[in-house]
Amino acid sequence: MERNWKCVSCGVELERKKAVFDYMGRSFSENLLKCPKCGKVLITSDLAAGRMREVEEMLEDK
Ligand SMILES: [Zn+2]
Structure with a gap:
């Protein structure tokens, strides 16, 4: 599953x-991939999709 990102x-x-x-006023902490040189953070599409879906479900539950 895990691969090395550059x-x-x-x-x-x-x-x-x-x-x-932050997304839609809520904070999430997550292990993200960050470049030690330029500081750019990579959010993988899997993570983004999973998290965003969770948020949407939470909002719908109200
Ligand atoms: Zn970099």
């Missing part, structure tokens, strides 16, 4: 970091 601009392997991001 920063497209720096060519270095991304590090796994705990990060917090």
Whole structure:
């Protein structure tokens, strides 16, 4: 499942970091991949899709 991601601009392997991001007024903490050189954070499409779906479901439950 896990693969190594490289920063497209720096060519270095991304590090796994705990990060917090906001979506629709809610905060989520997630292990994200971050470039140690330029600081760019990669949110994989799987993560984005999964998280966004969770948020949408939570909002619908109200
Ligand atoms: Zn980089």
